[in-house]
Amino acid sequence: MIIIIFMFLAILTSDAFCYTEEYAYINKNVPDISIDSLEGSFRLSEIVSKKPVLMTFIYTRCPQACYVYLNRLSEFFKKREIFYNVAVMSFDPRDSLDDMGKLRQILATNWIFGISKDIEALLREVGFEYKEVDGNYDHPFLLVALDRDLKIVRRVKDFDGIEIIPQIEKDLRGEFTPRSKFQKGGFLSCFRYDPATGDLRISWGYLLILIPPILTSLVVGVISVLSRSLHG
Amino acid sequence: MIQKKNIIIIMHKPMPGSIVLWIFLIVGIIIILVFWSVYRKSRDGSRHISNPEKIRLVIFLGIALISAIYTIFTLPKNPYFSYAEKLPDKVILVEARMFNWNLSGPVDDIRPGDVVEFRVTSSDVNHGFGLYNPEGIIIAQVQAMPGYENRLRVRFEKPGNYTILCMEYCGAAHSYMSGKISVR
Amino acid sequence: MKRITALWIITGLIIFQLMVIFGILMRLGQAGLINVDPLRHFQILTLHGLGMVGILFPLAMAGVNYFLTRYVNSPLWPNATGYLFTVIGIVLILFTVFIGGLHTGWYFLYPLPYFARTEQWATILFLISIAILGTGWFIWSAGMLGSILKRYPLFRALGWHHIAGITEPNTPPFILILTTTLIGVITCLIAGVALIILWIMEIINMGNPGWLDPLLMKNLTFLFGHTLVNEMLYLGVASVYELFPSFADKPPYRTKSYVAIAWNLIPLVVLFAYFHHLYMDFVQPLTFQFIGQIASWIAPIPAVAVTLFTVLNTVYGSRVRWDMSVSFFFLGILFWMIGGVGAILDATIANNFILHNTLWVPAHFHTYNLLGNVFFTCGYISYFIAEGGVNSRGMSWLPFLISIFGFGFILMFYISGAYSVPRRYNFYPDIVSTGRLLAGWGAIFATFVFILFALFSVYVISASIKILWDRGK
Numbered sequence: 093m094i095i096i097i098f099m100f101l102a103i104l105t106s107d108a109f110c111y112t113e114e115y116a117y118i119n120k121n122v123p124d125i126s127i128d129s130l131e132g133s134f135r136l137s138e139i140v141s142k143k144p145v146l147m148t149f150i151y152t153r154c155p156q157a158c159y160v161y162l163n164r165l166s167e168f169f170k171k172r173e174i175f176y177n178v179a180v181m182s183f184d185p186r187d188s189l190d191d192m193g194k195l196r197q198i199l200a201t202n203w204i205f206g207i208s209k210d211i212e213a214l215l216r217e218v219g220f221e222y223k224e225v226d227g228n229y230d231h232p233f234l235l236v237a238l239d240r241d242l243k244i245v246r247r248v249k250d251f252d253g254i255e256i257i258p259q260i261e262k263d264l265r266g267e268f269t270p271r272s273k274f275q276k277g278g279f280l281s282c283f284r285y286d287p288a289t290g291d292l293r294i295s296w297g298y299l300l301i302l303i304p305p306i307l308t309s310l311v312v313g314v315i316s317v318l319s320r321s322l323h324g
Numbered sequence: 325m326i327q328k329k330n331i332i333i334i335m336h337k338p339m340p341g342s343i344v345l346w347i348f349l350i351v352g353i354i355i356i357l358v359f360w361s362v363y364r365k366s367r368d369g370s371r372h373i374s375n376p377e378k379i380r381l382v383i384f385l386g387i388a389l390i391s392a393i394y395t396i397f398t399l400p401k402n403p404y405f406s407y408a409e410k411l412p413d414k415v416i417l418v419e420a421r422m423f424n425w426n427l428s429g430p431v432d433d434i435r436p437g438d439v440v441e442f443r444v445t446s447s448d449v450n451h452g453f454g455l456y457n458p459e460g461i462i463i464a465q466v467q468a469m470p471g472y473e474n475r476l477r478v479r480f481e482k483p484g485n486y487t488i489l490c491m492e493y494c495g496a497a498h499s500y501m502s503g504k505i506s507v508r
Numbered sequence: 509m510k511r512i513t514a515l516w517i518i519t520g521l522i523i524f525q526l527m528v529i530f531g532i533l534m535r536l537g538q539a540g541l542i543n544v545d546p547l548r549h550f551q552i553l554t555l556h557g558l559g560m561v562g563i564l565f566p567l568a569m570a571g572v573n574y575f576l577t578r579y580v581n582s583p584l585w586p587n588a589t590g591y592l593f594t595v596i597g598i599v600l601i602l603f604t605v606f607i608g609g610l611h612t613g614w615y616f617l618y619p620l621p622y623f624a625r626t627e628q629w630a631t632i633l634f635l636i637s638i639a640i641l642g643t644g645w646f647i648w649s650a651g652m653l654g655s656i657l658k659r660y661p662l663f664r665a666l667g668w669h670h671i672a673g674i675t676e677p678n679t680p681p682f683i684l685i686l687t688t689t690l691i692g693v694i695t696c697l698i699a700g701v702a703l704i705i706l707w708i709m710e711i712i713n714m715g716n717p718g719w720l721d722p723l724l725m726k727n728l729t730f731l732f733g734h735t736l737v738n739e740m741l742y743l744g745v746a747s748v749y750e751l752f753p754s755f756a757d758k759p760p761y762r763t764k765s766y767v768a769i770a771w772n773l774i775p776l777v778v779l780f781a782y783f784h785h786l787y788m789d790f791v792q793p794l795t796f797q798f799i800g801q802i803a804s805w806i807a808p809i810p811a812v813a814v815t816l817f818t819v820l821n822t823v824y825g826s827r828v829r830w831d832m833s834v835s836f837f838f839l840g841i842l843f844w845m846i847g848g849v850g851a852i853l854d855a856t857i858a859n860n861f862i863l864h865n866t867l868w869v870p871a872h873f874h875t876y877n878l879l880g881n882v883f884f885t886c887g888y889i890s891y892f893i894a895e896g897g898v899n900s901r902g903m904s905w906l907p908f909l910i911s912i913f914g915f916g917f918i919l920m921f922y923i924s925g926a927y928s929v930p931r932r933y934n935f936y937p938d939i940v941s942t943g944r945l946l947a948g949w950g951a952i953f954a955t956f957v958f959i960l961f962a963l964f965s966v967y968v969i970s971a972s973i974k975i976l977w978d979r980g981k
Contacts, residue, residue: 115419115445116428119417119428119429119430266411268408268412268441268477281724282721282723282724283723292791294793297721297723300728301728303698303702304698304699304702304731307698308691308694311650311698312662312691315653316657318654319654319655320657320661341863344853344863344868345925345926347853348849348850352846355845356842356846358820359820362820362824363823365823365824366756366825366826366827367827367828368827372824373824376817376821380813380817383812384809384812387809387813391805391809394805395802395856398801398856399798399857399858401858402797402858402861403790448619449623450620450722450726452788452865454865454930456939456940460927460939460941460942461927462862462866462928463862464861464862465864467789467790469722469723469789470619470722471721471723474789474791475790487937487939489930489939490930491864491866491930493550493932494620495624495625496547496550496624496625498932498934499934499937502939
């Protein structure tokens with residue numbers, strides 16, 4: 093019966109190890125590219141010297157995915173106090189400042205929307221790869237946190253990356269958290285990641301270490317009853 | 325006879341490990357003396373303790389008190405909060421894999437006095453990140469567990485070459501898994 | 509019962525000696541005096557750890573099972589089952605280690621066996637052999653517990669009426685300690701079952717390896733392993749309570765309320781103490797770490813105030829016949845205490861930060877396994893053959909000599925640990941070259957220990973064979 097319970101738990105869990113490709117990028121410096129934004133032209137170092145920057149890369153002709161991603165991002169930021177700049181950069185050379193202006197209207201945020209002629213150099217350093225498929229681009233969603241020295245502090249990928257923002261904020265502040273987790277939480281995992289605080293919360297997996305004591309009480313109870321009844 | 329010299333160096337320096345060793349030896353000798361004196365009084369059958377329950381209570385309370393004091397003093401000295409209040413000077417990423425330490429970050433650019441944050445993980449099995457000072461004494465350690473990132477902050481006091489050894493058995497070449505960090 | 513106990517003693521001592529040889533080989537290899545292939549070294553390491561616990565635990569069980577006959581109808585067939593399963597399990601382990609090349613350490617810490625250079629079948633066979641050992645011991649523990657509970661209802665066996673202040677009928681301390689210890693043993697065996705089930709599921713799930721949480725697996729591994737070796741020691745302590753009064757010509761101990769409280773508390777606290785194995789996993793929740801340190805420090809307080817003081821009070825000023833048995837027990841308690849000091853120092857988070865997985869760890873557990881648990885076992889063995897008519901009055905020097913050399917052997921571990929020599933190394937790199945010299949000395953001391961134990965074994969085994977043979981006729 094125990095085996096069946098465990099089998100059931102097994103079906104509920106399916107995690108794969110997710111190793112840290114991020115480690116290859118952290119601490120690397122990015123090139124100080126020049127950016128044309130809706131607020132005017134400046135160098136990247138000028139913005140990061142005021143505030144750290146969280147940067148993401150999209151293209152405006154994207155049929156859907158980029159917009160969904162940016163919407164999720166803006167939804168997430170609404171609930172948070174932001175002490176850094178958010179920069180949305182286009183990696184598509186066809187995009188103009190007008191396109192970025194339209195994008196800002198759709199999203200209605202005070203982020204930095206920019207294009208750059210040196211964008212390829214930046215993309216190389218942060219490991220952003222894309223390929224063209226029928227006029228559209230196949231690309232990952234990347235969130236890169238830069239500190240005041242133009243150094244990569246964190247680099248997270250895809251929609252799950254949005255949830256890690258609270259942790260990224262802690263890293264930007266230099267706040268010490270002795271632990272973090274790469275794996276997504278399954279049913280049998282020890283921790284659940286809490287996207288609101290960026291902390292790990294104890295999850296169901298830990299309850300498994302309570303099973304031995306509980307089963308023991310049962311076993312002892314059964315032995316007790318059995319031996320008394322055999323005696324009587 | 326490098327080994328002998330090494331032992332002498334360590335014996336004279338107040339390393340945390342040797343403090344623990346001295347505590348152990350002193351308490352151990354006290355226990356042995358107690359047993360020895362009891363043994364000496366076990367042949368003639370002439371004596372007995374008049375009020376054993378009172379002595380037992382005293383022993384119980386005494387040991388409980390010593391334990392409580394020791395716990396209160398040592399509990400806050402844990403690596404989970406060390407140097408937590410300020411920004412680390414450097415961040416070094418440590419990825420352990422059989423049988424290598426992949427370090428990325430300013431590994432050769434650490435100055436004496438720097439607080440360095442190590443973010444330690446593993447890409448295969450459990451490893452242990454053990455940081456040895458130039459004298460060969462461990463100054464900090466943390467486990468490298470796949471799927472998790474353990475963070476450790478260390479302050480490098482002295483210049484020199486620091487060695488990383490593996491502290492969790494990870495397979496046949498476990499003993500040969502080492503890395504280097506230089507502080508200058 | 510006499511015959512099966514004699515059989516246990518013969519088998520147990522032979523396997524124990526074999527494992528001691530493996531231990532000496534490892535120390536010699538670490539000293540650089542002989543050349544051992546790394547893979548071979550770690551196979552021996554695995555075997556030494558598993559084999560020692562695999563034989564010393566049932567040997568301790570056999571002892572308490574023998575003394576249990578004084579109180580109840582001690583179970584015979586669970587004992588025989590335990591014997592059969594233990595022998596099969598150890599043979600299978602030998603097979604997996606030397607033919608399958610298993611070298612993952614006793615704790616087969618997830619996910620090491622997947623990455624180690626071990627045959628897949630060896631991992632599976634290894635899990636099966638652990639399961640066989642576990643099943644055998646489970647049946648045995650349950651059988652003993654059943655026979656105790658047949659005579660003493662559960663609350664009386666646990667001495668709860670003493671806690672409530674009722675003195676009669678008195679539960680013998682032996683029964684009390686044995687009951688709580690057996691319950692603890694059952695707990696960790698169930699943890700072992702959970703561990704093995706998770707492993708088997710992982711193996712079935714091979715297409716998608718790595719879905720188990722390594723942190724959970726580590727918790728379960730140490731809940732199983734740490735608690736089991738801890739409880740093993742308490743089996744020996746039960747015999748101490750049983751035999752010591754008779755050594756000093758005093759009436760048997762009676763359970764007082766504090767004894768009942770202490771022995772109800774200890775197995776509970778010990779369950780939480782294993783957290784100290786995960787101090788250096790910063791991912792483990794902070795509360796668990798602190799509970800780990802506090803539990804590790806609470807556990808020895810009743811042991812000292814109750815057991816140690818009771819024994820010393822019994823010996824002090826009485827007329828003790830210092831034969832081999834009582835010497836073994838007396839020195840065993842001494843080293844149990846000393847090992848305990850080493851253990852709680854390491855179980856302090858601040859110390860663990862520099863001592864974790866150094867040779868300090870083998871130092872403390874060798875203190876109370878080799879000089880504690882093995883001494884308790886040798887104590888009851890000597891008592892057993894003395895009951896069979898072999899007098900050992902003139903041999904009390906043997907335990908004393910073993911402890912001197914044994915302590916020398918162990919001290920090398922402690923010094924290495926304090927000087928940061930890591931454990932489970934087959935070769936000490938230059939940065940920790942201190943370890944080589946100390947390993948050499950360790951090997952020398954251990955060789956003396958081996959020779960002395962060999963003397964003891966020859967003496968005891970010949971007597972045991974006589975007992976086995978006498979009853980056989």
